[in-house]
Amino acid sequence: MNSPLPDTAPDFDQPVAVLKHCHGRIRKQLATLEKLLAHLPQHGADEQARQAAQAVLKYFDKAAQLHHDDEEQDLIPMLHAVAQGEDAATLQALAPVILQDHKDMDAMWQDLHEQLSLIAGGGATQLSGSTVERFTQRYLNHMEREENTMAPMAVRLFSPEQMRQLGLAMRRRRGIEAGDNGATATACEPATASIGDRVADLRKDYGQARLDESEVADDPVAQFTRWFEEALKAEVNEPNAMSVATVGEDGRPTSRIVLVKQFDGRGFTWYTNYDSQKGKQLASKPFAALLFFWSELERQVRIEGTVERTTAEESDRYFNSRPLKSRLSAIASRQSAPIANRATLEHNYEDVARQYGESPSRPSNWGGFRLVPERIEFWQGRRSRFHDRIVYTRQEDGSWTRQRLQP
Numbered sequence: 123m124n125s126p127l128p129d130t131a132p133d134f135d136q137p138v139a140v141l142k143h144c145h146g147r148i149r150k151q152l153a154t155l156e157k158l159l160a161h162l163p164q165h166g167a168d169e170q171a172r173q174a175a176q177a178v179l180k181y182f183d184k185a186a187q188l189h190h191d192d193e194e195q196d197l198i199p200m201l202h203a204v205a206q207g208e209d210a211a212t213l214q215a216l217a218p219v220i221l222q223d224h225k226d227m228d229a230m231w232q233d234l235h236e237q238l239s240l241i242a243g244g245g246a247t248q249l250s251g252s253t254v255e256r257f258t259q260r261y262l263n264h265m266e267r268e269e270n271t272m273a274p275m276a277v278r279l280f281s282p283e284q285m286r287q288l289g290l291a292m293r294r295r296r297g298i299e300a301g302d303n304g305a306t307a308t309a310c311e312p313a314t315a316s317i318g319d320r321v322a323d324l325r326k327d328y329g330q331a332r333l334d335e336s337e338v339a340d341d342p343v344a345q346f347t348r349w350f351e352e353a354l355k356a357e358v359n360e361p362n363a364m365s366v367a368t369v370g371e372d373g374r375p376t377s378r379i380v381l382v383k384q385f386d387g388r389g390f391t392w393y394t395n396y397d398s399q400k401g402k403q404l405a406s407k408p409f410a411a412l413l414f415f416w417s418e419l420e421r422q423v424r425i426e427g428t429v430e431r432t433t434a435e436e437s438d439r440y441f442n443s444r445p446l447k448s449r450l451s452a453i454a455s456r457q458s459a460p461i462a463n464r465a466t467l468e469h470n471y472e473d474v475a476r477q478y479g480e481s482p483s484r485p486s487n488w489g490g491f492r493l494v495p496e497r498i499e500f501w502q503g504r505r506s507r508f509h510d511r512i513v514y515t516r517q518e519d520g521s522w523t524r525q526r527l528q529p
């Protein structure tokens with residue numbers, strides 16, 4: 123670090139000073155990480171170690187990411203716009219290095235994140251010394267590089283108006299209102315605003331995988347099967363949970379989660395009460411949109427089409443495969459209808475259990491819906507919101523075409 127850090131956080135009117143101030147914070151967290159590495163072999167994941175792990179996690183998960191975004195989305199593009207001659211040549215060489223640093227540091231952070239999460243939870247004491255060393259060294263070199271080149275260049279080249287724009291962008295990124303000077307102290311800290319305001323700062327960059335035209339299956343259900351198997355293998359939470367959006371007679375959409383229970387070339391099937399809100403909506407408007415979100419794999423699948431009921435035999439087969447209590451619940455609940463209280467609901471269940479005994483048969487208002495797809499889109503999260511999207515559209519003859527969409 124060439125210039126000493128100011129003790130207090132500078133204002134967003136001096137955005138370059140804010141960026142340097144953030145470097146100071148990053149150095150502090152790196153020092154904590156090094157101390158933690160030395161502490162663990164002797165003391166294990168004690169209270170002090172857990173707190174240190176939590177602090178480092180909090181910092182690099184959130185605040186450091188904001189700092190990278192400041193540079194990638196504002197500082198570097200703004201410098202590109204004004205730099206000329208030697209400055210432009212320096213920038214041309216430097217910007218890819220900075221971006222590559224971010225990418226590599228993010229990847230190393232993913233490793234450290236996992237280890238630190240376990241330490242923070244008191245469950246493990248493993249922290250890879252070599253990763254900490256590489257991460258720290260890379261960050262220190264990276265910050266020095268920025269402080270020696272980009273920061274002075276910005277100070278030299280930016281007009282007061284450009285400085286204002288940069289400060290404004292950084293302020294917006296953190297959800298800090300103009301004139302809220304108290305908040306500038308938190309510019310390089312993990313957010314401390316209310317959770318409702320903080321959601322805008324929840325940023326996760328995706329980069330686990332890519333989706334390439336040359337690798338996807340010709341048939342979208344085959345592609346879905348591939349991704350579903352990968353979701354199972356990755357043990358994602360509730361892989362078969364999907365949102366089902368339907369529309370009412372008034373044209374207003376509504377959605378809820380259900381579990382897909384079967385899928386193949388014919389479509390995607392779930393089971394429910396035909397007299398429920400969704401059941402009634404589908405009876406009058408037999409179209410729906412399904413959505414799977416497998417966050418652990420940074421994947422989303424959107425499926426749209428027409429909806430039909432499964433045959434009575436299919437519904438019987440699935441109903442009879444369910445545990446007894448679930449079958450009795452399906453009979454006892456007039457799904458989506460209001461009820462006075464929980465006690466009445468339980469009372470209704472007891473009545474049904476008494477009446478139907480061990481082998482209740484499927485009520486006619488309960489069964490499957492199958493969405494017959496016309497459009498299936500696969501979305502794979504990529505870095506800096508530059509995601510991959512490939513959409514399949516069914517043709518009149520039943521064949522599928524596919525097309526890449528912009529993120």
Ligand SMILES: Cc1cc2nc3c(=O)[nH]c(=O)nc-3n(C[C@H](O)[C@H](O)[C@H](O)COP(=O)(O)O)c2cc1C
Nearest residue numbers: 363378379380381392393394395398399400401458
């Ligand atoms: C993880 C999860 C799985 C669910 N699975 C089903 C299901 O398979 N079938 C169903 O009818 N409701 C299911 N539900 C409940 C629905 O989300 C919803 O509350 C219910 O179907 C009533 O919706 P409606 O009033 O819009 O018809 C599930 C909810 C969750 C959170």
